[in-house]
Amino acid sequence: MPQQSQLYIVASRHPRVGKTLLARLLIEFQRISGRPLVGYDLDPREPTFAGCFPNLVWPVDIADTRGQMSLFDRILGDHWRTTVIDLGYGLFDQFFKVMAEIGFEEEARQRSIQPTVLIITDSAPVTAQLTPSCGGVCNRPFSCPCTMKPLRSWSSPRTFRRHRQNTR
Numbered sequence: 001m002p003q004q005s006q007l008y009i010v011a012s013r014h015p016r017v018g019k020t021l022l023a024r025l026l027i028e029f030q031r032i033s034g035r036p037l038v039g040y041d042l043d044p045r046e047p048t049f050a051g052c053f054p055n056l057v058w059p060v061d062i063a064d065t066r067g068q069m070s071l072f073d074r075i076l077g078d079h080w081r082t083t084v085i086d087l088g089y090g091l092f093d094q095f096f097k098v099m100a101e102i103g104f105e106e107e108a109r110q111r112s113i114q115p116t117v118l119i120i121t122d123s124a125p126v127t128a129q130l131t132p133s134c135g136g137v138c139n140r141p142f143s144c145p146c147t148m149k150p151l152r153s154w155s156s157p158r159t160f161r162r163h164r165q166n167t168r
Contacts, residue, residue, distance in 0.1 A: 004112045005081060005082055005112060005113055006083070006116065007085070007108065007113050007116065008026050008083065008085065009085045009087055009095075009115060009117045009118065010023040010118045010120065011085075011087035011120070012119065013089050013092050014122050014124070015088075015089050017122045018120055019089075019120045020048050020086050023039065023084050023085075024052055026084045027039055027052075027056060027084050030084070036082065037083065038074075038082075038083055039056055040057065040058055040059075040071060040084075040085045041060070042062055042085060042095065043090070044059065044061040044063065044088070045090070062098070063091070068098050072098070072099075075108075075113070079111040
């Protein structure tokens, strides 16, 4: 059986929550591990992720059909590489809608691609209510909601330990 390649989709419904930072860490980890990889920055307004790795990460605008076809064709065609996607908040709903419409999950399974959706949440109560509506994808076993707290909220090691105990 062929080895599965990883597809990491790092997404958030809000800006400035650490989404691009997590995508950058994933790219760095994959580079250090010596794995073949590629990344896509889906934030057409601020392609920060692509700017950090100009030879590894490509900006893609999925606002139109041509951009959507280009992205999903590349992901499925490059199934031998690890892929990291930085999904900007403005295209969150559209990305998961297209993903469901084209039957991406089945295509990925056929090509031994293992998608992992990392949804960066924030402290707003509305985020917890909206996150499950990402096209049904987030209810699947390969999604993982993440909470990134600002460092200033962990004023002491004791506060950090208390937070860690509450998240287990």
